[in-house]
Structures are given as structure tokens and as C-alpha cells.
Amino acid sequence: MKKNKALEKIQQRCQALYEDLNLATVRAWKAEAPGRKAIGFMPVYIPREILHAAGILPVGLMGADIEIIRGDAYFQSYICHIPRSTIEMAVNGSLDALDGVIFPSICDVIRNLSGMWKMMFPDKYSKYLDLPQNFTPGLAGEYYIAELRTLAADMERLSGHRITDDALRESIRLYNRNRELVLELYDLRAEKPWQVRTVELYLLLRAGNLLPVEEHNAMLEAYREAIEGEERQALDNSRIVLTGAFCEQPPLGLIHTIERSGCYIVDDDFVLGSRFLTAPIPEEGDPVANIAQTFLDHAMETPFVYIAEKEKGEALVRQCRRRRGEGVIFSAASFCDPALLDQPMVSAAVEREGIPYTEFKYAENTGQFQVIKEQTGTFSDSIKLWGNE
Template sequence: MWDNLSLKEVVELTKDPFPSIRKWVKEKGKKVIGSTIPDVPEEVIHAFDFLPVSLIGTDKPLKKAPSRLPDNACSLARSNLELVMSYEGDLFDGFVLPQVCDTTQHLSDIWRIHFPDKYTECFLAPRQVDRPSARYWTKEEIERLISSLSNWTNRKITDDGLNSSIALFNENKKLLKEIYDFKKKNPAALTNKELFSLIKLSMQVDKEEFNKSLKRIKDGLKPQKGEGYTDIVLAGITCDPPEVYALFDEIKLNIVADTLVTGTRYIDGVVAQNGNPVDALVDRHMNRMFFSPIHDNVYRNFEEIKTLYKENNAKAVIYIHIEFCESQEYDLPDLKNMLRKEGIPFHVMDTEYQTLSLSHLRTRLQAFFESLKGGAL
């Protein structure tokens, strides 16, 4: 089902992958475990023979979530809760929910109350990864998850089984990275929307099948540099709705680097193979790129964005702010000041999962790049 998709079909499926996931699950007789982002080791879930599906919000109307989460809870959390409460909850046999901020802590409690009959486990990744105990803690958490899934399924996984899942997921990331690297140099070969749809769909469908589509798409790409593109760095956690990418495409922005959990932070999560798989998963966690609520150094966000901007010779940094994300709201004032002092053009776009009209974002983005071209920034 997902092994022979064209780029156009990928973009279409990314809008709403759930009907096709339902069909696939029915055909294969598989069970589905959903996870909110970030950092749940999906390879572990796959090794237990489940389909791991990342929950990345919905643009469908909010009906039930507002009565469970206040209006000033982040848009991603409200949207994910709505996705499972009103639309897709019955598809999932269980959930593994990371707790990385106050919102995700409350969210997992609400989830547990709302789905008493489903498997619900939390994944408590350490948020200060420079503490001496962080490595030990991460390993304990991964082993606790394995043991929890084992108790629930009455099955055990082997190192070989987990290493096979790691190899499959690594292959997915390697293919995505090759396509991303190609697109950076050939911005007219595929759009930003197409590239980030490939990444997002990878987080939601069966990789054994989807890797075949990725390989075919990669092999079919033709060099096309195009003209008039402006290279930018995209910073943030997620970038939704997908029409935001279409906006970038419309004004010929070429994303040459990003810090998104649904972007490079995902692709870069390749895990070392052939050693102890749990240790290798711990290494990945300790070495991952910056993510707003998880850090080892308060300057790291700024340093990473500055490095990406300079190394890629980008012309500006666009920051995607998810409405009411408390972590981003803590980061933003300092980040703005530090980037301004460096003379790096910086534009913040406020996004909301249920937004249908992007005209206000378009006007501001166009004005920002007009000023940039005119030398006013």
C-alpha cells in the first residue's frame, strides 16, 4: 500500500494518513501504538511487532479537547487530544506518551483517564541531559518500556530483533537524508512541502513498505537548480499545517537546514548497529539535536541555529512558534536578542493546528523578505 507512492500521493496521504493506516492494519492484522512527540524509541515498539504511529495533530475541528485542556494549552497538545478523542482513538491499541513539559505531563494523565481499556505507558526522558545521572536514567526508561510492553503482550524481544528494527528505521532516515541533501542543492527538484511530507509520513506508516517508495522517489529525482530561491533555516518543533510549507514554496524559499522534531532532528536519529541495541538507543538520546524542553546548555539553541545558518550560507532564520507552547515562549526572547546581535535576520511565524487561513502569515512573511531584499534587515 505504501511501497509504490509518487510524491504527489505522499503529499495527499500526509494530509490525513489514517484511512490508509486503518486499511493496512486490517489487511495485515497488526496492532497500532500511538506516541506523541518527541523521542519515544519507536524501534522498541516495532520490535514488539506493532506499527508505531507518531501523533502530530489534526486540522479537524476541536470538539472535546477544549473541555479537557484550557484554551492556553499548546495547540499541538489540544489537537492531538482531539485527534484521539473524536476521530481516531479506536484505531490504537495503546499509547506511549513522553513527558517533556507541563502540558505533556497533564496530557498523559488525561489520556489515561480517557482510555482506561487501552495500554498507556509514559516515557520519561531526562530533560537535563548534562546531568551525570541522565544516561543511567535514559537506559532505565528504555528498559522499563521494554519490560512494560513485555508484560502487556506476554512476549519478549531479543537483541537481534531490536537490532533488525533499528536497521529498518536507520534505512528510512538514510533515504530521507539523501533526498534532503539533494533538495538543498536542487530546490526546484522537489518542493519544501513534498520533502517534509516524506518525513512526516515516515513517522506514521510502515517503514518496510515506505522505504521502497522513498528509494524510488530518490532515484527518480532530476537535478534542477531553478532560479530566484532564497536559502533559509527553519527552526522550531513542528511546522503545521502543511500549507505553511506551500507558503515557503510560493515565495521561493529553500529550506537548507532545520531543527524540527518532524525534520532533521528525526532524520539525524540514526542508531549505531550491531552492538548492544539499548546502549545504542541511549547514545542516540544523549546526542540528539536541541529540542526546546530538553537541553544540556541554555545557549545550545542559539549556537545550533547560528551554526546551521552560517554553515549553509542561509539568508534568514524562520522560527515556527506553536501557539501557547510554553517552552518556546521561554526560549524566544533570548533567542531573538542573541540572533539580532549576530546580525542574523530572524522572523517568527505563529502557527496553530486548527488554522485554516494563512493570509496573515503570508503578508508578514512577504514583507519580511521584501525588507531583506531591500537591505532593511
């Protein structure tokens, strides 16, 4: 098989970005022009367009599978892992390139982390972004627009750049394109899962945490092109949808394990922020209002959004059908309240539809995959047997 140099280059770049825990990439970007600022954000979703329009680099923070030396001193044993690694990196200087961090309203742990940040790093910008939870039409728009305008004003002050409506529209256009490219790859993977490997796709998404959106868009396009020239063999794997991994990310080994155990992951909720809005933001009109309204109308149904007047799990069932998933794997992070409290409702919906499922918990520093491999392997086999009957 001839070497696909373009693909290899992208793979290497993604791997390097994934391993760039000290944010050297961000430092380099800042050094390119004086006065550049970078703001980190915790999972899952923030309107990156507003940061981008102010010339600020949004940097996605997703914890890390690192040795925890100081982070455990801040959290009891019954709290999930991502805040430990986040504090660890903040305290050991890995996040020094950031001029601040935004904490979206995803759960009480991340919420309280925003206050810890205020006390531990009083010189840095720290913002709790309380995304609206009341999706009844007409109720939350004004509030959310006001929140976004406050955020925009903060970004203007921090960067020294005014955010013009035109600049914001341009940012919206770029991120719309980014979401579009990501979705295309998700579609392509569902179509040919042997061609777009999940680990590869995952690393591509992770690259978007550090790269400016322009560069990330180019990378996604290049990957799309490179993968077409690649000949990869289809295996007799079962097609599963992986869900629950929405904030704390699993170690790469876990994704490898699932794939190697005979499962094609045909949909997942890794790095959810990259496709959190399920429709493009209108590129004409008041850009702030457009960002707000698109969130209110098209926020992805995830455990951290209140689902009003709809059946829980409906979205997952729909997604499973659309991607022709044959089964669902629930893999929640240990001690993750939103995911674990959601799971009984969502798994019941999946069961009602006759879709087989299995479940396990993980942490970002899970070091043992053998048990998971056996579980997902058996699950895959049972799907195949059951499907062939």
C-alpha cells in the same frame, strides 16, 4: 514537460496518508496478520526501534487541522491547539486503531495529556516517557536504560513477542537507514531547493508517521530517484531556515505560503522525531544501551531538551551556516511554552551572528495566511536587497 509518473504516484500516496486521519492505513496493516498492534506517540521523539522490534507499528500523532467539537471542552483558551485536536480524534473514534499512546516528555501540556489519557481511556496502554534531561556524562544512562527496558517489557507484553537483541539491532539498522535517507533529502534540498520542494519533503516525512519503516525507507529511496528525472526551474528566492514548529505542526497552507512568498526553506524542524538523533545508533553491542547512549550524546538541540554548558542558539546558527541559510524565520505555535521561552535566547544568538530573522506565531488550525505572506515576502525581499549590496 513529460509526466513523471513515479513522482506523481509518491505525491498522491503521501497526500492520501496525510489526509488519513482515521488511520485506515494502520487498520489495514493490522488486518494483514492476526494479533498485530499499533501504538501512537506524540511529538517529538520516542525510540521507535523498541516498538518495531516487538512487531508493533509506531504511529506518529501530530494533531490535525480539523473542526473541534469536543476537544475544546477539555482545554482553557490559553493552551495550545494540538491537545484539542488529539482529544477530538480520540473521542470521535479516529484513533481506535491504536492499542495505546506514548507521551514523551516535551512540555507540561503533553505531560498532563498522558494523565488525561489514563483517565479517559483506562483500557488502553498509556505511557509517559520521561526522557533524561541531565546530559552530564555518566549520570542519566542507567536511569534511561531502565526506562527503556520497562518500555520494552511493556511492548513485549502487549505484542506477545519477545524482543531479542538481534531483532532490536535489526530495527536500529532500519531506523538508522531511515534517518540517513531523511538527512540526504535535507541535504539535497539545501543544495537544490527548487528541486525538493518543502511541501513535498514535509509530506514525505509525515508519511513516515503511518508507514512501517521498511515501506517508508523504500518510499524515500523512490522519491530520491524520481526527483532526479524532474526538471524544475530555480527561482530568485531567498534561502531561509524555518524554526519553532517542533510539536504542533503548521497547516500545509502555511508552508505553501512561505514558499510562494519568495522563500526557499533550506532547513526546518518539522516532524523532528524523524531525525532527532543526529548520529546513527551503533549496530553492534547492547542495543538498549546503544539507543540510550546515542540519545544522551546526540540528541538534537531543540527547545524541549535542556542545553547544558553550551550557548543557546549555537546549533541553529551552525545549521543555518551549513545549509547556507540567509535568514531565519521563527514560527512558534501559539501558547507553546518551550518554543516561545526559547525564542528570545535563540533569536539573540542569530542576531549576534548578523543573520536576519523575523517571527510570527501560528496554530495548526490557522486559517489566514495573508498577513504571514506579506511578512515573509517582505523578509525575503529585504534579504535579497541587503544581500545584493
